[in-house]
Amino acid sequence: MLAKTQGVVLGFTRYSETSIICRIFTKEFGLNSYIINGVRQKSKTSARKMALYQPLTILDLVIYYKENKGLLRISDSSIEHPFRSLPFEPKKSSIALFITEILRKALQEEGQSEELFTFLTESIIFLDNVEEEYENFHIQFLLKLIPFLGFGIESAEEFFQLEVPQFEVNKMTTDYVNALMKLEYSDYLPMNGKMRRMFLYWILAFYRNHLEDFGYIRSLTVLKEIFEE
Template identity: 50%
Template structure:
Protein backbone atom coordinates (compact mmCIF):
# COMPACT_ATOMS: atom_id res chain seq x y z
CA UNK A 1 0.00 0.00 0.00
CA UNK A 2 1.38 3.41 -0.97
CA UNK A 3 1.68 5.93 1.87
CA UNK A 4 3.01 9.48 2.11
CA UNK A 5 5.31 10.45 4.97
CA UNK A 6 8.23 12.71 5.75
CA UNK A 7 11.46 11.21 7.06
CA UNK A 8 15.00 11.92 8.24
CA UNK A 9 17.82 9.86 6.73
CA UNK A 10 19.97 8.02 9.29
CA UNK A 11 22.45 6.65 6.78
CA UNK A 12 22.71 3.69 4.43
CA UNK A 13 24.74 0.56 3.77
CA UNK A 14 25.60 -0.98 0.38
CA UNK A 15 23.47 -3.90 -0.78
CA UNK A 16 24.67 -5.94 -3.71
CA UNK A 17 26.50 -4.22 -6.54
CA UNK A 18 24.17 -1.29 -7.19
CA UNK A 19 21.68 -0.95 -4.32
CA UNK A 20 21.57 0.36 -0.76
CA UNK A 21 19.59 -0.27 2.39
CA UNK A 22 18.68 3.09 3.90
CA UNK A 23 17.59 3.74 7.48
CA UNK A 24 15.01 6.51 7.67
CA UNK A 25 13.21 7.76 10.77
CA UNK A 26 9.78 8.58 9.38
CA UNK A 27 7.10 10.81 10.81
CA UNK A 28 4.34 8.29 10.18
CA UNK A 29 5.96 4.88 10.79
CA UNK A 30 9.00 5.50 12.99
CA UNK A 31 12.31 3.85 12.18
CA UNK A 32 12.22 1.95 8.86
CA UNK A 33 14.66 0.26 6.49
CA UNK A 34 14.19 0.77 2.76
CA UNK A 35 15.78 -1.11 -0.13
CA UNK A 36 16.69 1.35 -2.88
CA UNK A 37 17.82 -0.26 -6.10
CA UNK A 38 20.18 0.95 -8.79
CA UNK A 39 21.53 4.05 -7.03
CA UNK A 40 25.20 2.97 -7.04
CA UNK A 41 25.46 2.86 -10.79
CA UNK A 42 27.62 5.38 -12.63
CA UNK A 43 24.83 7.17 -14.46
CA UNK A 44 24.02 10.77 -13.55
CA UNK A 45 20.44 9.78 -12.76
CA UNK A 46 21.61 7.15 -10.26
CA UNK A 47 24.08 9.54 -8.62
CA UNK A 48 21.43 12.22 -8.34
CA UNK A 49 19.10 9.72 -6.68
CA UNK A 50 21.81 8.54 -4.27
CA UNK A 51 22.50 12.14 -3.26
CA UNK A 52 19.05 12.26 -1.63
CA UNK A 53 20.04 9.73 1.02
CA UNK A 54 22.76 11.62 2.85
CA UNK A 55 22.82 11.73 6.68
CA UNK A 56 20.05 13.84 8.23
CA UNK A 57 18.51 14.86 4.91
CA UNK A 58 14.81 15.56 5.42
CA UNK A 59 12.72 13.97 2.70
CA UNK A 60 9.17 13.95 1.45
CA UNK A 61 8.46 10.28 0.70
CA UNK A 62 5.97 8.03 -1.01
CA UNK A 63 6.60 4.51 0.30
CA UNK A 64 5.26 1.00 0.07
CA UNK A 65 4.45 0.35 3.70
CA UNK A 66 4.26 -3.29 4.72
CA UNK A 67 3.83 -3.65 8.50
CA UNK A 68 6.09 -6.20 10.20
CA UNK A 69 8.30 -6.50 7.13
CA UNK A 70 12.04 -5.89 7.54
CA UNK A 71 12.56 -4.13 4.22
CA UNK A 72 10.24 -1.74 2.49
CA UNK A 73 10.46 0.22 -0.76
CA UNK A 74 10.36 3.88 -1.76
CA UNK A 75 8.24 4.90 -4.71
CA UNK A 76 9.29 8.56 -4.72
CA UNK A 77 11.57 10.84 -2.68
CA UNK A 78 12.06 14.59 -2.77
CA UNK A 79 14.01 17.04 -0.60
CA UNK A 80 11.64 18.54 1.95
CA UNK A 81 14.15 20.93 3.53
CA UNK A 82 17.27 21.99 1.61
CA UNK A 83 20.17 22.50 4.01
CA UNK A 84 22.23 25.62 3.34
CA UNK A 85 25.28 24.76 5.50
CA UNK A 86 24.96 21.38 7.21
CA UNK A 87 26.53 19.31 4.37
CA UNK A 88 29.19 21.90 3.55
CA UNK A 89 30.50 23.58 6.71
CA UNK A 90 33.05 21.21 8.27
CA UNK A 91 32.12 21.73 11.93
CA UNK A 92 28.39 21.38 11.29
CA UNK A 93 29.03 18.32 9.11
CA UNK A 94 31.11 16.74 11.88
CA UNK A 95 28.35 17.34 14.45
CA UNK A 96 25.72 15.93 12.09
CA UNK A 97 27.72 12.74 11.40
CA UNK A 98 28.29 12.19 15.12
CA UNK A 99 24.61 12.70 15.97
CA UNK A 100 23.55 10.48 13.06
CA UNK A 101 25.62 7.65 14.51
CA UNK A 102 24.10 8.22 17.96
CA UNK A 103 20.57 8.15 16.51
CA UNK A 104 21.23 4.95 14.55
CA UNK A 105 22.19 3.25 17.80
CA UNK A 106 19.35 4.75 19.87
CA UNK A 107 16.44 4.34 17.45
CA UNK A 108 16.04 0.64 16.88
CA UNK A 109 12.31 0.06 17.18
CA UNK A 110 9.68 0.54 14.47
CA UNK A 111 7.39 2.77 16.47
CA UNK A 112 5.63 5.97 15.45
CA UNK A 113 6.98 8.82 17.55
CA UNK A 114 5.79 12.13 16.05
CA UNK A 115 7.08 14.25 18.95
CA UNK A 116 10.56 12.80 18.51
CA UNK A 117 10.38 13.28 14.75
CA UNK A 118 9.48 16.95 15.11
CA UNK A 119 12.21 17.43 17.73
CA UNK A 120 14.76 16.03 15.27
CA UNK A 121 13.55 18.22 12.42
CA UNK A 122 13.57 21.33 14.60
CA UNK A 123 17.03 20.50 15.95
CA UNK A 124 18.76 19.94 12.62
CA UNK A 125 17.13 22.79 10.74
CA UNK A 126 18.17 25.04 13.62
CA UNK A 127 21.76 23.77 13.48
CA UNK A 128 21.79 24.47 9.76
CA UNK A 129 20.69 28.06 10.35
CA UNK A 130 22.84 28.95 13.37
CA UNK A 131 25.47 31.48 12.25
CA UNK A 132 27.81 31.14 15.25
CA UNK A 133 28.17 29.68 18.74
CA UNK A 134 27.09 26.12 18.03
CA UNK A 135 30.11 24.37 19.58
CA UNK A 136 27.83 23.08 22.36
CA UNK A 137 25.02 21.99 20.05
CA UNK A 138 25.81 18.27 20.34
CA UNK A 139 25.76 18.53 24.16
CA UNK A 140 22.36 20.24 24.10
CA UNK A 141 21.00 17.73 21.61
CA UNK A 142 22.14 14.69 23.62
CA UNK A 143 20.60 16.09 26.80
CA UNK A 144 17.31 17.04 25.14
CA UNK A 145 17.11 13.65 23.35
CA UNK A 146 17.13 11.77 26.66
CA UNK A 147 13.54 12.80 27.39
CA UNK A 148 12.35 10.96 24.24
CA UNK A 149 14.11 7.63 24.85
CA UNK A 150 11.76 6.05 27.38
CA UNK A 151 13.98 6.30 30.45
CA UNK A 152 11.40 8.27 32.45
CA UNK A 153 13.73 11.25 32.68
CA UNK A 154 12.30 14.75 32.34
CA UNK A 155 14.88 16.94 34.09
CA UNK A 156 18.49 16.98 35.22
CA UNK A 157 17.61 15.89 38.74
CA UNK A 158 15.95 12.74 37.38
CA UNK A 159 19.13 11.97 35.45
CA UNK A 160 21.37 12.48 38.47
CA UNK A 161 19.17 10.27 40.65
CA UNK A 162 19.14 7.52 38.05
CA UNK A 163 22.88 7.58 37.35
CA UNK A 164 24.68 9.63 40.04
CA UNK A 165 28.08 8.04 39.38
CA UNK A 166 28.12 8.99 35.70
CA UNK A 167 28.35 12.74 36.33
CA UNK A 168 31.49 13.63 38.31
CA UNK A 169 30.73 17.33 37.95
CA UNK A 170 31.09 20.13 40.47
CA UNK A 171 28.15 22.41 41.25
CA UNK A 172 29.10 24.79 38.44
CA UNK A 173 29.21 21.90 35.96
CA UNK A 174 25.78 20.65 37.03
CA UNK A 175 24.28 24.13 36.70
CA UNK A 176 25.77 24.44 33.23
CA UNK A 177 24.29 21.06 32.25
CA UNK A 178 20.88 22.29 33.42
CA UNK A 179 21.33 25.47 31.37
CA UNK A 180 22.19 23.49 28.23
CA UNK A 181 19.22 21.16 28.69
CA UNK A 182 16.62 23.87 29.19
CA UNK A 183 17.88 26.60 26.86
CA UNK A 184 16.77 26.87 23.21
CA UNK A 185 19.53 26.17 20.72
CA UNK A 186 19.39 29.77 19.54
CA UNK A 187 19.95 31.24 23.01
CA UNK A 188 23.42 32.57 23.72
CA UNK A 189 25.04 30.53 26.51
CA UNK A 190 28.24 31.53 28.33
CA UNK A 191 31.23 29.64 26.89
CA UNK A 192 33.08 26.90 28.73
CA UNK A 193 36.62 25.64 28.36
CA UNK A 194 37.57 22.76 26.09
CA UNK A 195 38.33 20.66 29.18
CA UNK A 196 34.89 21.35 30.70
CA UNK A 197 33.15 20.56 27.41
CA UNK A 198 34.98 17.26 27.13
CA UNK A 199 34.17 16.27 30.73
CA UNK A 200 30.51 17.05 30.14
CA UNK A 201 30.40 15.14 26.85
CA UNK A 202 32.11 12.10 28.40
CA UNK A 203 29.67 12.21 31.32
CA UNK A 204 26.61 12.31 29.05
CA UNK A 205 27.95 9.50 26.88
CA UNK A 206 28.71 7.43 29.97
CA UNK A 207 25.01 7.57 30.80
CA UNK A 208 24.01 6.62 27.24
CA UNK A 209 26.40 3.67 27.30
CA UNK A 210 24.91 2.46 30.59
CA UNK A 211 21.46 2.30 28.97
CA UNK A 212 22.16 1.39 25.33
CA UNK A 213 24.67 -1.38 24.66
CA UNK A 214 25.33 -0.32 21.07
CA UNK A 215 26.65 3.05 22.29
CA UNK A 216 29.90 1.61 23.62
CA UNK A 217 31.74 2.30 20.37
CA UNK A 218 31.24 5.50 18.39
CA UNK A 219 33.51 5.74 15.36
CA UNK A 220 32.75 9.43 14.83
CA UNK A 221 33.59 10.52 18.39
CA UNK A 222 37.37 11.01 17.90
CA UNK A 223 36.67 13.09 14.79
CA UNK A 224 34.21 15.27 16.70
CA UNK A 225 36.71 15.86 19.48
CA UNK A 226 39.55 16.68 17.10
CA UNK A 227 37.52 19.20 15.08
CA UNK A 228 36.46 21.12 18.20
CA UNK A 229 39.88 21.20 19.87
Protein backbone atom coordinates in the same frame (compact mmCIF):
# COMPACT_ATOMS: atom_id res chain seq x y z
CA MET B 1 -0.32 0.34 0.60
CA LEU B 2 1.08 3.63 -0.65
CA ALA B 3 1.61 6.18 2.12
CA LYS B 4 2.98 9.72 2.23
CA THR B 5 5.27 10.71 5.06
CA GLN B 6 8.44 12.61 5.88
CA GLY B 7 11.67 11.02 6.99
CA VAL B 8 15.17 11.68 8.33
CA VAL B 9 17.94 9.61 6.75
CA LEU B 10 20.17 7.81 9.25
CA GLY B 11 22.64 6.37 6.77
CA PHE B 12 22.86 3.46 4.36
CA THR B 13 24.79 0.30 3.57
CA ARG B 14 25.65 -1.08 0.15
CA TYR B 15 23.42 -3.82 -1.20
CA SER B 16 24.36 -5.55 -4.42
CA GLU B 17 26.29 -3.70 -7.13
CA THR B 18 23.75 -0.94 -7.74
CA SER B 19 21.53 -0.72 -4.65
CA ILE B 20 21.59 0.40 -1.03
CA ILE B 21 19.66 -0.34 2.14
CA CYS B 22 18.78 2.94 3.82
CA ARG B 23 17.71 3.50 7.42
CA ILE B 24 15.08 6.23 7.64
CA PHE B 25 13.16 7.49 10.66
CA THR B 26 9.74 8.59 9.41
CA LYS B 27 7.05 10.72 10.97
CA GLU B 28 4.28 8.20 10.43
CA PHE B 29 6.00 4.82 10.79
CA GLY B 30 9.10 5.32 12.93
CA LEU B 31 12.38 3.63 12.02
CA ASN B 32 12.51 1.23 9.09
CA SER B 33 14.92 -0.06 6.45
CA TYR B 34 14.30 0.64 2.77
CA ILE B 35 15.87 -1.01 -0.25
CA ILE B 36 16.65 1.51 -2.98
CA ASN B 37 17.67 0.17 -6.37
CA GLY B 38 19.80 1.70 -9.09
CA VAL B 39 21.41 4.53 -7.11
CA ARG B 40 25.01 3.28 -7.40
CA GLN B 41 25.19 3.19 -11.16
CA LYS B 42 27.64 5.47 -12.98
CA SER B 43 25.22 8.08 -14.27
CA LYS B 44 24.17 11.62 -13.40
CA THR B 45 20.65 10.43 -12.62
CA SER B 46 21.93 7.85 -10.13
CA ALA B 47 24.22 10.42 -8.52
CA ARG B 48 21.28 12.79 -8.01
CA LYS B 49 19.24 9.99 -6.46
CA MET B 50 22.12 8.97 -4.23
CA ALA B 51 22.39 12.54 -2.93
CA LEU B 52 18.92 12.18 -1.43
CA TYR B 53 20.08 9.52 1.01
CA GLN B 54 22.96 11.27 2.76
CA PRO B 55 22.83 11.31 6.60
CA LEU B 56 20.29 13.66 8.22
CA THR B 57 18.67 14.62 4.92
CA ILE B 58 14.99 15.42 5.50
CA LEU B 59 12.82 13.86 2.81
CA ASP B 60 9.27 13.91 1.55
CA LEU B 61 8.46 10.28 0.84
CA VAL B 62 5.89 8.07 -0.81
CA ILE B 63 6.48 4.53 0.41
CA TYR B 64 5.06 1.08 -0.06
CA TYR B 65 4.23 0.36 3.56
CA LYS B 66 3.38 -3.06 4.93
CA GLU B 67 3.36 -3.69 8.66
CA ASN B 68 5.83 -6.24 10.00
CA LYS B 69 7.67 -6.43 6.69
CA GLY B 70 11.47 -6.31 6.94
CA LEU B 71 12.65 -4.31 3.94
CA LEU B 72 10.32 -1.67 2.54
CA ARG B 73 10.44 0.17 -0.78
CA ILE B 74 10.15 3.82 -1.73
CA SER B 75 7.90 4.91 -4.58
CA ASP B 76 9.05 8.53 -4.67
CA SER B 77 11.32 10.82 -2.66
CA SER B 78 12.33 14.46 -2.71
CA ILE B 79 14.24 16.78 -0.40
CA GLU B 80 11.99 18.61 2.05
CA HIS B 81 14.71 20.93 3.41
CA PRO B 82 17.62 21.68 1.06
CA PHE B 83 20.76 22.08 3.16
CA ARG B 84 22.53 25.42 2.91
CA SER B 85 25.61 24.68 5.05
CA LEU B 86 25.44 21.35 6.91
CA PRO B 87 27.33 19.17 4.37
CA PHE B 88 29.80 21.92 3.46
CA GLU B 89 31.16 23.26 6.76
CA PRO B 90 33.64 20.91 8.52
CA LYS B 91 32.42 21.65 12.05
CA LYS B 92 28.78 21.15 11.15
CA SER B 93 29.40 18.02 9.09
CA SER B 94 31.40 16.56 12.00
CA ILE B 95 28.48 17.23 14.35
CA ALA B 96 26.10 15.70 11.80
CA LEU B 97 28.25 12.56 11.55
CA PHE B 98 28.31 12.26 15.35
CA ILE B 99 24.54 12.77 15.71
CA THR B 100 23.82 10.25 12.98
CA GLU B 101 25.92 7.60 14.73
CA ILE B 102 24.17 8.30 18.04
CA LEU B 103 20.73 7.97 16.46
CA ARG B 104 21.61 4.73 14.67
CA LYS B 105 22.59 3.22 18.02
CA ALA B 106 19.86 4.77 20.19
CA LEU B 107 16.69 4.52 18.11
CA GLN B 108 14.79 1.28 17.94
CA GLU B 109 12.42 -0.06 15.31
CA GLU B 110 9.20 0.87 17.03
CA GLY B 111 5.96 2.63 16.16
CA GLN B 112 5.59 6.22 15.16
CA SER B 113 6.68 9.12 17.34
CA GLU B 114 5.72 12.43 15.80
CA GLU B 115 7.14 14.31 18.79
CA LEU B 116 10.55 12.69 18.28
CA PHE B 117 10.40 13.32 14.54
CA THR B 118 9.59 17.00 15.14
CA PHE B 119 12.47 17.27 17.60
CA LEU B 120 14.88 15.72 15.10
CA THR B 121 13.85 17.85 12.14
CA GLU B 122 13.81 21.09 14.13
CA SER B 123 17.25 20.28 15.54
CA ILE B 124 18.71 19.48 12.12
CA ILE B 125 17.27 22.61 10.51
CA PHE B 126 18.60 24.77 13.33
CA LEU B 127 22.10 23.33 12.91
CA ASP B 128 21.93 23.91 9.17
CA ASN B 129 20.82 27.54 9.55
CA VAL B 130 22.85 28.73 12.55
CA GLU B 131 25.92 30.79 11.68
CA GLU B 132 27.82 31.00 14.97
CA GLU B 133 27.87 29.88 18.60
CA TYR B 134 26.84 26.28 17.97
CA GLU B 135 29.83 24.59 19.65
CA ASN B 136 27.55 23.15 22.35
CA PHE B 137 24.90 21.90 19.94
CA HIS B 138 25.81 18.20 20.10
CA ILE B 139 25.81 18.25 23.92
CA GLN B 140 22.41 19.93 24.05
CA PHE B 141 21.12 17.47 21.48
CA LEU B 142 22.21 14.47 23.54
CA LEU B 143 20.55 15.82 26.67
CA LYS B 144 17.35 16.83 24.89
CA LEU B 145 17.11 13.41 23.20
CA ILE B 146 17.10 11.48 26.48
CA PRO B 147 13.38 11.94 27.38
CA PHE B 148 12.43 10.61 23.92
CA LEU B 149 14.31 7.39 24.67
CA GLY B 150 11.97 6.52 27.52
CA PHE B 151 14.00 7.55 30.55
CA GLY B 152 11.64 10.28 31.72
CA ILE B 153 14.50 12.54 32.78
CA GLU B 154 13.74 16.24 32.62
CA SER B 155 16.24 17.82 35.00
CA ALA B 156 19.89 17.60 36.02
CA GLU B 157 18.84 16.40 39.48
CA GLU B 158 17.04 13.40 38.00
CA PHE B 159 19.96 12.76 35.70
CA PHE B 160 22.54 12.69 38.49
CA GLN B 161 20.43 10.14 40.37
CA LEU B 162 20.95 7.68 37.52
CA GLU B 163 24.45 8.55 36.43
CA VAL B 164 27.15 9.66 38.85
CA PRO B 165 29.89 11.31 36.76
CA GLN B 166 33.59 11.07 37.49
CA PHE B 167 33.83 14.73 38.37
CA GLU B 168 32.55 17.00 41.09
CA VAL B 169 28.84 17.76 40.99
CA ASN B 170 28.12 21.18 42.41
CA LYS B 171 25.57 23.92 41.90
CA MET B 172 27.37 25.29 38.87
CA THR B 173 27.46 21.86 37.27
CA THR B 174 23.76 21.29 37.96
CA ASP B 175 22.82 24.73 36.68
CA TYR B 176 24.78 24.17 33.48
CA VAL B 177 23.15 20.81 32.79
CA ASN B 178 19.67 22.16 33.51
CA ALA B 179 20.33 25.05 31.14
CA LEU B 180 21.62 22.76 28.40
CA MET B 181 18.52 20.57 28.74
CA LYS B 182 15.93 23.33 28.86
CA LEU B 183 17.26 26.29 26.89
CA GLU B 184 16.65 26.63 23.18
CA TYR B 185 19.58 25.91 20.92
CA SER B 186 19.75 29.60 20.11
CA ASP B 187 20.27 30.47 23.80
CA TYR B 188 24.04 30.06 23.70
CA LEU B 189 25.71 29.08 26.96
CA PRO B 190 29.46 29.90 27.07
CA MET B 191 31.58 26.84 27.76
CA ASN B 192 35.31 26.22 27.37
CA GLY B 193 36.79 23.17 25.70
CA LYS B 194 37.57 21.38 28.98
CA MET B 195 33.97 21.72 30.20
CA ARG B 196 32.63 20.61 26.85
CA ARG B 197 34.77 17.45 26.87
CA MET B 198 33.82 16.73 30.48
CA PHE B 199 30.09 16.98 29.85
CA LEU B 200 30.32 14.99 26.62
CA TYR B 201 32.27 12.17 28.32
CA TRP B 202 29.73 11.99 31.12
CA ILE B 203 26.64 12.05 28.86
CA LEU B 204 28.05 9.36 26.59
CA ALA B 205 28.73 7.24 29.69
CA PHE B 206 25.04 7.56 30.54
CA TYR B 207 24.02 6.41 27.06
CA ARG B 208 26.47 3.53 27.21
CA ASN B 209 25.25 2.40 30.63
CA HIS B 210 21.55 2.60 29.81
CA LEU B 211 21.30 1.54 26.16
CA GLU B 212 22.06 -2.03 25.16
CA ASP B 213 24.90 -2.48 22.66
CA PHE B 214 25.57 1.26 22.52
CA GLY B 215 29.32 0.73 22.48
CA TYR B 216 32.02 3.06 21.23
CA ILE B 217 31.25 6.12 19.09
CA ARG B 218 33.74 6.13 16.21
CA SER B 219 32.96 9.69 15.11
CA LEU B 220 33.88 11.03 18.57
CA THR B 221 37.55 11.25 17.58
CA VAL B 222 36.76 13.54 14.63
CA LEU B 223 34.46 15.64 16.78
CA LYS B 224 37.14 16.14 19.44
CA GLU B 225 39.72 17.15 16.86
CA ILE B 226 37.49 19.65 15.11
CA PHE B 227 36.49 21.37 18.36
CA GLU B 228 39.85 21.12 20.13
CA GLU B 229 40.74 24.35 21.85
